[in-house]
Amino acid sequence: MLGGPGTSDQHVHLDGKPVCLLCFSGRTAALILSGLGTPHEHTANHIQEYPVLEVHVTRASDQAINLPDLWAVIYALFTKYHEQETIPIVLSAYITNAADLRSYVLSSGLGRVSPSRDISQEYLFLMRATFWQGAGQAGFHERGWLPPSHSSRYALSPFPSVQSFTRTPLVIAAHPLRPPKPKQGEVLYKRYCPTIGQTLDFTYFDLGSGEGVSAHLEAFHRWHNDERVNKGWSESGSLQKHLEYVKGVLDNPAILPIMMSWDGDLMGYVEIVWLKENHIATYIPNGPKDWDRGMHVLVGEEKYRGSDRAQAWLRSIFHYCFLADSRTERAIGEPRADNASIVKVSLDAAMHIETIFDFPYKRSVMTCVPRERFFKMDVL
Numbered sequence: 001m002l003g004g005p006g007t008s009d010q011h012v013h014l015d016g017k018p019v020c021l022l023c024f025s026g027r028t029a030a031l032i033l034s035g036l037g038t039p040h041e042h043t044a045n046h047i048q049e050y051p052v053l054e055v056h057v058t059r060a061s062d063q064a065i066n067l068p069d070l071w072a073v074i075y076a077l078f079t080k081y082h083e084q085e086t087i088p089i090v091l092s093a094y095i096t097n098a099a100d101l102r103s104y105v106l107s108s109g110l111g112r113v114s115p116s117r118d119i120s121q122e123y124l125f126l127m128r129a130t131f132w133q134g135a136g137q138a139g140f141h142e143r144g145w146l147p148p149s150h151s152s153r154y155a156l157s158p159f160p161s162v163q164s165f166t167r168t169p170l171v172i173a174a175h176p177l178r179p180p181k182p183k184q185g186e187v188l189y190k191r192y193c194p195t196i197g198q199t200l201d202f203t204y205f206d207l208g209s210g211e212g213v214s215a216h217l218e219a220f221h222r223w224h225n226d227e228r229v230n231k232g233w234s235e236s237g238s239l240q241k242h243l244e245y246v247k248g249v250l251d252n253p254a255i256l257p258i259m260m261s262w263d264g265d266l267m268g269y270v271e272i273v274w275l276k277e278n279h280i281a282t283y284i285p286n287g288p289k290d291w292d293r294g295m296h297v298l299v300g301e302e303k304y305r306g307s308d309r310a311q312a313w314l315r316s317i318f319h320y321c322f323l324a325d326s327r328t329e330r331a332i333g334e335p336r337a338d339n340a341s342i343v344k345v346s347l348d349a350a351m352h353i354e355t356i357f358d359f360p361y362k363r364s365v366m367t368c369v370p371r372e373r374f375f376k377m378d379v380l
Contacts, residue, residue, distance in 0.1 A: 011058070014074050019069050021056040022077075028052060029088040031125045041116070049155070050084050052123060053077075054093045064097040067104050068141035074110060078131050079194055082378055083226060087126040110134040129375040134323050145185045146323055158327055161290070166254065166277045175276035176290050178253045179325075188258065189320040191380075193312040198262045200316050202270070206247060206256040216259050220267045223300030232336065233298060234361075254278065260313060267304035270317060271296045278335055283357045283366065291327040293335070310345045315379050318349065319361055322371050329371050332366040350377050 010022040014165050028049040035044040037095075055073070058061045067075075089111075091098040102124065105111040110131060111124040127135075136143040164177040182188060187204035192199045207216030213221075221242045223229050230236040235245065249257040254277035260268040272295050275281055275288035295317055299305050321331045335342045337356060343365055347353070351367040358364070 012076055014072055014185055019056055019358055020065055021058045022073075023054045023056060024339060025052045025054050025090065027224075029114070029119055029123055029125075031086050031088075031112075032116055032119075033055065035076070036115055038340075040315050048085075050086060050088055052090060053087045054090045054092060055095070063094060064272075065095060065101060067101070067136075068143045070101055070104065071136050071141065071143055073162070074126055074131060074136070077126065078128055082380070083130070085128050085372050085376075087128075088123045089124050089126060090120075091124070099121065100333050104136065104140065108140060110136040127376070132319070132380050133326075133375055145319065147190055149182070149186055158325060170279040171281070174283065175274065178274060181250075181256070183252065184250070188256075189231045189316065189323075191316055191319070195308060197264070199262070200313060201261050202258045202316075202320060205242070205250060205259055207246060207250070213239065213305050215266065217246065219259070220246065220269060223269065223298060226300065229298050229300060233296075246297060257317055262304060262309075265301075266299045267312065268299040270298075272317065274320060275332060280332070280366075283334075283359075283364075284332065285355055288332075289329055291325055292330045292332060293321040293328055294332045295321075307341070307345060310342070311349060314345055314349050318369055318374055319380060322374060331369050331374075333367040334359075335367065337363040337365045350374050 008024040010053045012022060022031065026183045029052050030044070030047045030049040032041060032044055032047055035041045035047070055065075057065060064293050074087075078084075081087055081105040091199050095101065098327055103125070105115070105124050109127075111126040112120075114123060114125060125310055132148075134144060142148045158301055159177075159179040161176045166173050166175065184204055187201055188204055189202040190199060191201075202217075205220075206214055206216045208217070217239070224233060224235045224237070224242060235242070245296065246257060249255045254274045256272040258270045258272060259266055260270060270292055275284065275292040275294045276290060278288075278294055280294060281288045297314075297317070299310070299313075318331045321355060323330050332354070333351065335346065337343075343353075346367040350373055351369040354366040354368040357363055
């Protein structure tokens, strides 16, 4: 977004082309909900008022804004004004498809009108919590954090729930049937992280065509033979050992083996698991819920370590888990209890400590982030 010289107006461009002009109207508005109809309705100073933005089109030839571009404008707004829970906007009457845009915002849940009679019904209160939940994407356009594909796109309806069963040496559990796994090499999640200035992507592990060693396997093998990584994972060994390990997790319907990259440069590995079929389930107070997810992470490249990057990839893992299935209510981690740095990163990313427990081989801190808290807080 570009501010005009000497003004508060902001021109929004996509791929170098103008989309709209945002003007500060000089008015402010607050979305009062629970206080409505009470003596506190007009004194609820804890509900912040935000500037009302007017959305205009400056192109002479086309006075419409398409839905994907409006979503991108909203993305820009919540990137720039990420501390705001709501952003009140007014669509200019000169936008030829303003009625369609208004319907899109309201029907998708991207925004709402105020229930107060004192607030103009022209105001659309864009909501940060629903935006980051993927509102306005599925069924409308292909922009978003889950690239369009047969498995990673936003589902118009969740994968149906029917009972399945897992029996292994470590787990005996009834659980929902899990969706089919992605294709190897499929990009599952992609997001520009403004705190880093780079794009993070998650790609389903790719063993390649069978001729030679794939880039994913080469990096995985090299990382696990690094002393720092081996201290946490204890999986050092031969290329053949690591090939068999990866084949095992690729064949496991409860595990997504994912390679993480910054601007296409491989940097780490994460296994995202369904917790009901995982050996950690025994240790979860009151047990796991049907769609709870867990994760095991390593950062392989030394240059990509550090708390800022860790915050970005950890929050993105949570984001992916909650986007991939709207029934996922919690994401749970189990770092070593003596790994103070990752415990701190976890707490800073809106997690809390659920409990401390002992595996046969390590003492762990169980960290947890509920879906509702994650989307309510300013963490993306």
